[in-house]
Amino acid sequence: MVHPRLPVDMGRSPHRAGRRLRARRIARYSRLVLSPAVDNLVAQLTRLPGIGTRTAQRLAFHILAAPADEANAIGHAIADVKARVRPCRECGNLTEEELCGVCIDPRRDRTVICVVEQPVDVLSLERTHEYRGLYHVLGGALSPLDGVEPGDLRIERLLDRVGADGVEEVVLATNPTMTGEATAAYLADRLRARVAADG
Amino acid sequence: MVHPRLPVDMGRSPHRAGRRLRARRIARYSRLVLSPAVDNLVAQLTRLPGIGTRTAQRLAFHILAAPADEANAIGHAIADVKARVRPCRECGNLTEEELCGVCIDPRRDRTVICVVEQPVDVLSLERTHEYRGLYHVLGGALSPLDGVEPGDLRIERLLDRVGADGVEEVVLATNPTMTGEATAAYLADRLRARVAADG
Numbered sequence: 001m002v003h004p005r006l007p008v009d010m011g012r013s014p015h016r017a018g019r020r021l022r023a024r025r026i027a028r029y030s031r032l033v034l035s036p037a038v039d040n041l042v043a044q045l046t047r048l049p050g051i052g053t054r055t056a057q058r059l060a061f062h063i064l065a066a067p068a069d070e071a072n073a074i075g076h077a078i079a080d081v082k083a084r085v086r087p088c089r090e091c092g093n094l095t096e097e098e099l100c101g102v103c104i105d106p107r108r109d110r111t112v113i114c115v116v117e118q119p120v121d122v123l124s125l126e127r128t129h130e131y132r133g134l135y136h137v138l139g140g141a142l143s144p145l146d147g148v149e150p151g152d153l154r155i156e157r158l159l160d161r162v163g164a165d166g167v168e169e170v171v172l173a174t175n176p177t178m179t180g181e182a183t184a185a186y187l188a189d190r191l192r193a194r195v196a197a198d199g
Numbered sequence: 200m201v202h203p204r205l206p207v208d209m210g211r212s213p214h215r216a217g218r219r220l221r222a223r224r225i226a227r228y229s230r231l232v233l234s235p236a237v238d239n240l241v242a243q244l245t246r247l248p249g250i251g252t253r254t255a256q257r258l259a260f261h262i263l264a265a266p267a268d269e270a271n272a273i274g275h276a277i278a279d280v281k282a283r284v285r286p287c288r289e290c291g292n293l294t295e296e297e298l299c300g301v302c303i304d305p306r307r308d309r310t311v312i313c314v315v316e317q318p319v320d321v322l323s324l325e326r327t328h329e330y331r332g333l334y335h336v337l338g339g340a341l342s343p344l345d346g347v348e349p350g351d352l353r354i355e356r357l358l359d360r361v362g363a364d365g366v367e368e369v370v371l372a373t374n375p376t377m378t379g380e381a382t383a384a385y386l387a388d389r390l391r392a393r394v395a396a397d398g
Contacts, residue, residue, distance in 0.1 A: 034322070035295040037283045041276040047269070049261050050254070060280070061319040062248050064293060068281045070246070075274025077240040081259070082267045084236045094263060096234040120260040123233070 038064070087119075090161070092137030092154050094119045102126075102135055109133045111168040113161060115187060117141050117175055125173065133171070136161065141179035142186055148179075150186070158187070159194060237263070286318075289360070291336030291353050293318045301325075301334055308332045310367040312360060314386060316340050316374055324372065332370070335360065340378035341385055347378075354386070358393055 034042070038060055045056035063071045087093070088100035091113075095101065102108060102122070112133030116122060122135050138153040162170060172187055174180035233241070237259055244255035262270045286292070287299035294300065301307060301321070311332030315321060321334050337352040361369060371386055373379035 035284055035293060035300075037276070037280045037295060038293065041280045044273045044276040048258050048273075050257070055249070057319075057322065058249070059247050061317070061322075063277055064280060064284060064318070071277055071281050072274075074243045074247075075271075075277045077236070077243040078262055078270055078274045081236045081240045081263060082270050085234055085263060094234060094237065096236060101234075118260070119263070120256075123256065123260075 087137070087139075091135045092119075092139060092157075093122050093135055107132075111166065112171065113158070113167050113169075114171040114173050115158060115184075116173050117180060117183070121173065121175075133169075138174070138183065141174055141177070141183040143179045143182075153183075155187070155190070159190065162191060163194065163198070286336070286338075290334045291318075291338060291356075292321050292334055306331075310365060311370065312357070312366050312368070313370040313372050314357060314383075315372050316379060316382075320372065320374075332368075337373070337382065340373055340376070340382040342378045342381075349385070352382075354389070357386070358389065361390065362393065362397070 041060045041063065042053065042056045045051050045059055046053055051059070063074075084096045085094050086096070088095045088103055089098050090103045091100060093100040093102060097104075109132045113136050114125065114131060114133055115136045115138060116125070117138050117140055119137055122137065125131050125135075136154065136158045138155065138158070140148055140153055142148055142150060142153065158170075161167065170187075170191055172184040174184045174187075240259045240262065241252065241255045244250050244258050245252055250258070262273075283295045284293050285295070287294045287302055288297050289302045290299060292299040292301060296303075308331045312335050313324065313330060313332055314335045314337060315324070316337050316339055318336055321336065324330050324334075335353070335357045337354065337357070339347055339352055341347055341349065341352065357369075360366065369386075369390055371383040373383045373386075
């Protein structure tokens with residue numbers, strides 16, 4: 001089969017030009033309809049995970065229609081959380097006090113520490129109602145290409161806890177991703193070296 | 200066929216009791232893990248349309264992990280929108296000025312008014328790039344059962360505009376719901392009465 005040849009300056013370019021014009025037209029109309037403040041709110045909302053432009057516009061119109069105090073309650077809640085919530089001094093989980101709810105709970109088994117990447121992982125594990133030990137939140141996973149080195153994670157604090165607090169077992173529950181697995185392997189090496197040094 | 204009879208105090212109650220216990224256990228654990236400020240943020244986010252508890256928790260953890268200025272930008276954007284955005288004096292569409300972008304646009308056809316329920320409907324219609332006339336945003340639909348009477352919508356202002364501005368055509372584009380259709384029928388009657396009185 002022989003494909004028909006197109007002159008060099010034809011092909012898809014007229015179609016593309018049409019699409020470019022259409023995009024410019026959409027931008028012009030949107031500017032007419034939405035105000036700068038609404039545009040900014042939509043832009044801020046689309047920075048949230050899983051929120052596209054359409055969802056952000058829907059949320060923005062809901063916020064516009066809501067009473068001012070109800071709408072501003074979201075902003076106050078965000079400011080409140082950023083001001084009051086901090087990492088637990090012991091395990092790195094989220095808390096408003098020095099120590100988090102798991103660390104101060106006398107019913108938890110203090111001989112086991114479960115190592116996770118983020119505070120959200122603590123929530124996931126707590127939902128199972130199976131684990132009764134303590135946690136250690138690393139704050140991420142090792143990823144040299146992204147510039148995350150061992151010194152950027154709460155690893156020294158983990159080794160201190162394992163050495164000092166009568167811990168008998170460490171569960172490595174990093175994510176099943178390449179960086180998560182690499183982090184677990186690195187931690188296993190460090191912990192084995194420490195056990196060998198202690199014994 | 201004869202269905203087997205169950206003793207009165209059996210049936211599904213043991214199972215139900217189990218579920219109730221489980222619900223209480225979940226509540227206890229959640230309180231331990233999330234701080235009051237995070238709980239409040241999750242509660243505020245679940246008030247948004249289409250955002251359930253899980254999504255709200257995911258958003259809350261993203262906000263917690265984000266830099267403070269990026270997180271607070273959402274709150275500032277909400278406050279900004281509530282402070283600056285108001286209804287267009289002419290049509291009820293959203294604007295930061297006296298008149299909205301459609302009403303001040305000299306290229307729009309001022310002989311046609313399209314009547315819609317909410318500002319979001321203006322956005323939907325503008326996305327089609329077909330309509331070149333003006334709008335009139337009612338601010339809802341008639342619904343006597345919910346206490347929405349003609350006086351609660353921007354109906355008098357619509358009749359004034361139709362009477363004064365050389366309007367030749369009114370397009371009734373309320374929603375295809377029971378209240379939307381009832382509103383369109385009511386407006387058609389009012390507009391016909393006005394045309395008959397003028398003629």
